[in-house]
Amino acid sequence: MAEDAIIKYKMLAIGGSAGSLDVILKIVAALPFISHLATVIIVHRKNDGESILTDLLSSRTKLVVKEIEDKETITGGTIYLAPADYHVLIEDEKMFSLDASEKIHHSRPSIDVSFESVAEVFGISAIGVLLSGANADGAEGLSSIKEANGFTIVQDPASAEVGYMPQQALEQMTPDKILKGDAIGNFIKALVQ
Amino acid sequence: MLKDEEIELLVNELAQRYGYDFTNYARASLRRRINRLLTIDRMPSFAELLYRVKNDPDYLTYIIEELTVNVTEMFRDPSMFKVIREKILPVLATHPFIRIWHAGCATGEEVYSMAIMLEEANLLNKSLLYATDLNPSTIENIQKGIFPLNRMQQYSENYIISGGKKDFSSFYTAQYGWAKFNQKLKRKMIAAMHNLVSDRSFNEFQLIFCRNVLIYFDKVLQDKVLSLFDDSLEKLGFLVLGSKENLRFSVVAKKFTQVEKEKIWRKTQ
Numbered sequence: 001m002a003e004d005a006i007i008k009y010k011m012l013a014i015g016g017s018a019g020s021l022d023v024i025l026k027i028v029a030a031l032p033f034i035s036h037l038a039t040v041i042i043v044h045r046k047n048d049g050e051s052i053l054t055d056l057l058s059s060r061t062k063l064v065v066k067e068i069e070d071k072e073t074i075t076g077g078t079i080y081l082a083p084a085d086y087h088v089l090i091e092d093e094k095m096f097s098l099d100a101s102e103k104i105h106h107s108r109p110s111i112d113v114s115f116e117s118v119a120e121v122f123g124i125s126a127i128g129v130l131l132s133g134a135n136a137d138g139a140e141g142l143s144s145i146k147e148a149n150g151f152t153i154v155q156d157p158a159s160a161e162v163g164y165m166p167q168q169a170l171e172q173m174t175p176d177k178i179l180k181g182d183a184i185g186n187f188i189k190a191l192v193q
Numbered sequence: 194m195l196k197d198e199e200i201e202l203l204v205n206e207l208a209q210r211y212g213y214d215f216t217n218y219a220r221a222s223l224r225r226r227i228n229r230l231l232t233i234d235r236m237p238s239f240a241e242l243l244y245r246v247k248n249d250p251d252y253l254t255y256i257i258e259e260l261t262v263n264v265t266e267m268f269r270d271p272s273m274f275k276v277i278r279e280k281i282l283p284v285l286a287t288h289p290f291i292r293i294w295h296a297g298c299a300t301g302e303e304v305y306s307m308a309i310m311l312e313e314a315n316l317l318n319k320s321l322l323y324a325t326d327l328n329p330s331t332i333e334n335i336q337k338g339i340f341p342l343n344r345m346q347q348y349s350e351n352y353i354i355s356g357g358k359k360d361f362s363s364f365y366t367a368q369y370g371w372a373k374f375n376q377k378l379k380r381k382m383i384a385a386m387h388n389l390v391s392d393r394s395f396n397e398f399q400l401i402f403c404r405n406v407l408i409y410f411d412k413v414l415q416d417k418v419l420s421l422f423d424d425s426l427e428k429l430g431f432l433v434l435g436s437k438e439n440l441r442f443s444v445v446a447k448k449f450t451q452v453e454k455e456k457i458w459r460k461t462q
Contacts, residue, residue, distance in 0.1 A: 069437050070408045071219075071415075083437050086408075089221035098437050099222045100405040101262040117221055120194070 009037055009151070009192050010076070010093065010125040013118045015111030015141070017044040017133025019161025021056075023181040024131065028079060029060040030185030034192055039079045040068070040088060040096075040118070042111045044135065047084040054081055070098045082109035089113065090121040105137035115141025119148040126150035127191065129184065130175075133165030143173040151191065153177045153184060195228055199239045203227065206246050211253055213327070214390045215260070217414035226260045233259075258328050262409060263299040266344065267306045268351035269404070270436045273455045274306065278356045280452065281431055282314050285399055291320040292398045294425065297389060297406035298324045301335045302348075306355075307402070308378040309364060313357070317381055323396065325387035335384035338374040342367050389418045394425040401426060404456075405435035416444045423448060423460065432458045 012031075016024055020043060031039060045053065051067065057079065058065045065079045072080075074094050082088040087099040087109050104110035111130070115138065118126050128145035130138045132155060146152045152175040157163030159180040169175065179187055200223060207213045215223060227242070236242050245252050268274050285291045291311075295304045304324040311317040324335050349361035365372040387395070389406065401422050407415045422432055423445045432440070432449065434456045440446055449458040 067437075069439060070435075071412060086437055089219075089225070091219060091221045097219045097221050098408045099225065099262070100264055100408065100435070101222070101225070102264060113225070117225075 016131035111138035
């Protein structure tokens with residue numbers, strides 16, 4: 001199937017919930033600028049109007065960090081953040097869309113929803129990363145990325161502040177890598193370069 | 194996994210047989226809705242769903258309701274409602290008669306939120322609130338004014354952030370897990386079926402709400418619907434969109450000016 005000897009990853013999808021912020025900040029700090037690789041971060045949070053998360057992530061990287069708006073063009077080298085209260089879907093390799101439908105696993109944004117959509121559109125050129133959390137969201141979605149031949153990483157539950165979410169994933173699937181929170185950033189950096 | 198051709202088959206069937214045109218709905222979301230329907234109705238295959246659509250007209254109302262997203266809440270994005278309360282209502286108050294359109298209002302919570310604010314500003318008597326949706330159940334919902342009681346705490350918090358001063362529970366009576374809203378709130382509501390894809394402008398308004406509807410449309414349909422709103426707004430009227438929607442890149446963009454940082458635009462040309 002693969003015509004190119006080297007797989008070019010185009011989409012890095014990171015999902016996290018309770019206890020994932022520190023790891024996300026470290027991953028973001030390690031991410032190099034790759035012109036064909038976009039990053040989307042889906043993190044459970046409250047819809048409290050103004051978000052400081054974008055600013056917080058921006059302070060750790062030179063890459064552009066922004067919340068996704070409806071039908072936004074997917075641009076490589078950019079870090080996108082799922083907005084509170086919306087699911088993030090991928091229309092095609094160049095376009096996000098948003099969806100305000102029912103919560104999944106009590107969550108909107110739901111990691112499962114975005115991971116499944118990433119798997120469908122990006123397949124082998126997707127990387128899925130599931131981090132700390134107290135919720136079963138993300139496990140099925142990560143399985144979808146794996147089934148579509150994307151690369152999957154789960155944070156070692158023992159190293160996670162809340163191990164439930166990565167543990168759920170490990171019970172459903174075998175990821176390509178299980179890594180301690182501190183090691184994920186550098187691993188991704190090596191993987192995509 | 195659902196194939197693109199299968200989605201097209203269903204879209205064509207719904208359009209040709211029943212006149213519901215989903216052609217320009219954003220595919221990623223529509224695909225999820227169809228998959229969801231297959232799961233909740235425990236259909237073994239897409240073919241089964243298609244057979245049902247072709248042979249069971251009674252199934253139609255249900256499938257349209259399930260394919261469209263009907264999630265809404267009262268005073269959703271309360272900071273936006275605060276701007277309406279403080280900046281827009283005083284402008285509307287100068288009109289002898291106020292016409293508002295809630296387009297694609299789903300179960301109607303937003304219409305009741307607006308009625309509460311108009312009542313509090315002593316404007317409800319000279320207002321008309323048109324509540325439309327493509328799903329017929331909207332009409333029934335608006336007429337009943339009954340919403341799940343377990344949502345009231347959230348709505349009460351939203352109401353307070355929007356600048357509401359009363360005890361939110363004074364607007365409804367609680368019964369068997371439901372909140373029945375004060376009958377006088379609905380005296381100025383007109384509920385009707387209207388499909389933004391295929392139906393035309395039917396009046397001129399000073400304020401149009403259409404929140405979290407455009408996200409389900411592709412850009413072609415978004416432009417078409419925004420033009421419909423442009424045609425349906427008086428000059429200097431207001432258009433309110435969802436918190437992640439924008440008319441910046443649309444065909445009507447140059448005719449509108451954004452109000453503060455909220456997703457409210459004024460028709461200035």
